Amino acid sequence: MIEKVKKIVAHFKRSTQANEKFMKYQSNHLRIEQPKKLVMEVVTWWNSTYLMIKRFIELREAVKATTAVINKEWPIVSQEEWTNLELLVSVLAPFEEITSSLSGQNYVTGGLAIVLCNSLRDICQEMLQNRHYIDAEIVQNVLIKLKSGLDSRFQNIEQSKTLALCTLLDPRFKLEMFKSDTNKNPIKEYCHEIMADILSRQVPTTIQVAPSATVSGSSVWNEVDSQLSKTRGFIQSNQGDAVVLGRRNFAPAKR
Structure with a gap:
């Protein structure tokens, strides 16, 4: 084709x-x-x-x-091939969107890695459950390979302390874009330890909460916004001033 x-x-x-x-x-x-x-x-x-x-x-x-x-x-x-080409474009569009977006940024933030990987995996899964893609065997095979590649390459991405911390400290996402609850507590504790260490050395720190960024109407960012809208509640912990700062800055924004 x-x-x-x-x-x-x-x-x-x-x-x-x-x-x-x-x-x-x-x-x-x-x-x-x-x-x-x-x-x-x-x-x-x-x-x-x-x-x-x-x-x-x-x-x-x-x-x-x-x-x-x-x-x-x-x-x-053939007409079937024209249809498959249209479906293939819709499958590849989110990947191309992210590629173009990240390539156009001078400084790509680490906090986007977990968010975008998880969103792409969700989009692929949703398409695999859509009848139009299921009926098109060629396109379905492409979807399966893309989903499998994302799962194998980024299966443990939330366990990366660097990327997880970047996501946690991004006021747009915090903990709301983590898929696994088991990965949330470790990164919260790790962040609290860092803040406690800073406070113990009496380093003056001013923490401000940046406003939530406005996301575009693209399929990937729609998926991100959808996931953010589903989560509620505040982070709980038991570490002194570090916890107070954590609660103040990591709590999901009111929507």
């Missing part, structure tokens, strides 16, 4: 005449002021495959119309 797309795109990239007809069809029949070119994947750029398929689907009408008037044996893309 992907190979068919690549062969069609490759011809439009090689043939000036075919590309001119393709661009004219967009201008004359689709009324597109600035016609778009098809995108070819790049081996070293993983999300270029996603971008290639997305553009191919976006310009489906122009692709069909132009190939029909060019005397060439084109790969035949």
